[in-house]
Amino acid sequence: MGPVTLSKQNRLFWLGRYAERVYMTVQFLMKAYDSLLDSTAIDYADFCRRLGAENVYSDAEDFCRRYLFDENQPCSVRASMEALLGNGMVLRETISTPTLSYLQMAESAMEMASRSEAPAVELQWVLDDIMAFRGSFDEAVDHEGVRNITKTGGTVERLSLMLRLGWQPERLRQEMRKLLNRLYKTDLVTDPEALKTITDYAVEEADIPKPELLRCVEGLFVV
């Protein structure tokens, strides 16, 4: 593992963020898709609002399909998958060709899912490939600091989605403590105010409004 530039640090961080975004959103949408089979209503407009995505969908079915696969929508999972693969491609010499191949496979599975009448089967491959990517990444990247940049990116994305989707405080605090433990194993530059707020919430169990927490999580790292 050679030296790391700021631009590479940024790519590693976003590699983790996009991997988590694809992973969590696919899981969420697979559940939503399943609910539709029983004609259970899903509040996709609320989902879009929470994630800051434009609601351009005609109905729940349209939402499930296009939020997953419409590559022209910048918020779609497909677009995140492309960004994930794109970040991986510019990091090949750091993460290794075998690790990158799992992202290529995840992207291919996503493409196949988009053409399938039963997309959940292929989407399961997307999740499997991302898990394999994480395992391979852990094996291939010797430098702990580098590994932790990507893992930190993943935790930040998870927290961001958890906050937006209204997860329980205990679960949030648990995840934030993980983030704080990992923080010192990276060279990432942090915003002191955001760090204090997150520490107060996670460790001191201070009562902090979620929008404020979200702002701190998103602005914690200067990358």
Place this chain on the structure above:
Amino acid sequence: MEDLIRHAEQINRQLARHGVKFGIYKNGTFEERLFPFDAIPRVITAAEWEVLSRGLVQRVRALNLFLKDIYGEKRILADGVVPEEFVYRSPGYLAQCEGILPPGGVYSHISGIDLVKGKDGVWYVLEDNLRIPSGASYPLIARGLCRRCSPETFRHNAVMDNRQYGDLLRRTMDSVNTGGINVVFTPGRYNAAYFEHSFLAEQTDSVLAEAGDLYVRDNVLYYRATHGDCRVGALYRRVSDEYMDPLAFEPSSLIGIPNLMAAYRAGNVAVLNAFGNGAADDKGIYYFVPKMVEYYLGEKAILHNAPTYLPFYEEDRRYVLDHLDSLVIKDVAEAGGYGVVFGSKLSRAELARMRDTILAQPRRFIAQEVIDFEDLPIMEGSDRVERKADLRAFVLSGAKDTVAWPSGLTRFSRNPDSFIVNSSQGGGFKDTWVLSH
């Protein structure tokens, strides 16, 4: 071999999994395509390779000496072996390189020599690529995947291993390194050969860098790292000369490194391949390579050029104009299969226009006899068909030695009526086997 062909689909799936692609700009949009792979390899016997590799090494040694000479003493010009104007009017000649001796005295570290095998069994060199020849990564990765998909094939055939290319390249970089890290320098993600740039960085354990990652201070090249900047000792650049340093070459370049030329001139960084190599792989200069071999090495050239005529010389011009309809005309300023015209395919009016253009700009063209080169079998669905194919052989030159890589990129035309094998024009590739005995 049949076992390998049976596994062709599996191999192509593996290539897709590993993102073996090349980029192409179509209607202004960047697209990445899988590089179609045909499982039937080109086979070169041990005896054939013995001659071919000696010829390749000989040719590249002569070309390196030529570059050293024209940017230095200019003996070959003074002795009238190569006319001055073929050097100085070549777009690849860079006056900025005058008097610079690169680290280790090597100019072309990675040379891609394009050859075809005639139906007479003779190998002909079609072109020397001494600037940034691409393609080694494709047979390199394909070999590993073929071995995985069809181990039996490699158990029963004595094929020389080609997977040491990364080590060879790294040794080449190390041998000219002036002290510091090795860097592969890419124009970025949207370059046609980006797969190769990133793959070779991985294979050589180098750092992959783009323009913003590198800077020059006090005539030394540095890589901008978070733990303090690192000195760069060898820069394997995959960017054309003109974009490498906006202060020395094209001022509008945003993908270069300002002042790199100053660091290079000071001898503080090795640039692979050196600047100004275009003066030696110009299609016009090609004509003179066998003469260079004799001039510098005192040996007869082992490899043949395709029979070539220079309209620049009156006698050749007369021949070219008289036989225009049977020759292939190449514009010396073009590359990648562009600017190649087969006289037999031109209408009467087009031939007349070509004749006028040659008369007006004789230095701009070379003309070659059409070599009836060997077809190679490829699989088209379940059918075995014959297609035109060439070979790009790679020769690596370090400070101490020059070696030919026992493999190469065999490219084939997928169009039955075409001689053009370039990937940018729809061609595919094969592995190239060199048998060990």
